[in-house]
Amino acid sequence: MRCWFFWDDTNDFNMVVGFGFFCMNDESVGSLGIMIYGYPKDEGVAIQKQVSRIVDQSVMLLSASGHEKELVEDVLTQDGSVDFKEESPKVLMFLGFSNEEISCVVDGFDGSGVDRPIFCCLTEENCGWSIQQLLEHLVEEHRYWQNQEKK
Numbered sequence: 001m002r003c004w005f006f007w008d009d010t011n012d013f014n015m016v017v018g019f020g021f022f023c024m025n026d027e028s029v030g031s032l033g034i035m036i037y038g039y040p041k042d043e044g045v046a047i048q049k050q051v052s053r054i055v056d057q058s059v060m061l062l063s064a065s066g067h068e069k070e071l072v073e074d075v076l077t078q079d080g081s082v083d084f085k086e087e088s089p090k091v092l093m094f095l096g097f098s099n100e101e102i103s104c105v106v107d108g109f110d111g112s113g114v115d116r117p118i119f120c121c122l123t124e125e126n127c128g129w130s131i132q133q134l135l136e137h138l139v140e141e142h143r144y145w146q147n148q149e150k151k
Contacts, residue, residue, distance in 0.1 A: 033060040033095035035076070036117065037135065041084035043114045047092065054108045055101050064091075068132040072122070075131060089139050092117035118142050 034051055036044050041063075048061040065085040067075045076095075094102050106119055118138045120126070126134055 031060070032057060032097055032101070033062060035062040035064050035093040035095060035122075036091065037064045037093075037131065038087045038090040038117070039063070039065075039084060039114070040086045043086075044084050046112055046114050047117075050109065050112055051092075051105055054105050055097070060095075062095075064093075064131045068135070069130055071127075072129055072131060072134055073127045076122075076127075089135055089142070090115050090117040091135065091138055092119050094119070094121045097121075 032055065034048065036047060039047065044061055044063060048059055052059045062076070063084045064072075064075050065087060066083040067078075070078075072093075094105070097105070102119075102121065109116060120134075120138055126137070129137070
């Protein structure tokens with residue numbers, strides 16, 4: 001079993017133990033998290049606060065910036081993965097959210113001065129991808145859907 005440390009919305013570190021937290025959308029677990037990429041710390045915290053407000057519960061924050069060569073699952077299990085860096089693309093991965101909560105966040109996300117991310121969920125497949133593979137896949141998928149909207 002591993003421990004993860006996350007920056008929470010009170011500017012304190014939260015510790016979560018156990019990998020099952022992120023690999024299942026189990027509403028009984030009661031813990032939610034987001035993994036972001038491409039945002040500086042202040043914008044990441046602003047996103048975290050907005051998501052927490054939308055779902056009406058505390059949401060933990062993790063950044064994948066600086067971990068492009070690592071597997072998603074490894075980033076999720078590292079202690080202190082709180083490197084924040086402005087870059088592109090901007091991504092938000094839902095961790096432990098129900099489908100209803102995801103819909104509420106996507107629909108209710110106003111950005112509050114922060115660029116809207118590409119939203120995604122943790123899956124059995126992408127859990128084994130590198131962060132770079134995930135980013136490339138999401139950008140390709142995002143372009144596809146943007147082109148579909150133009151037709």
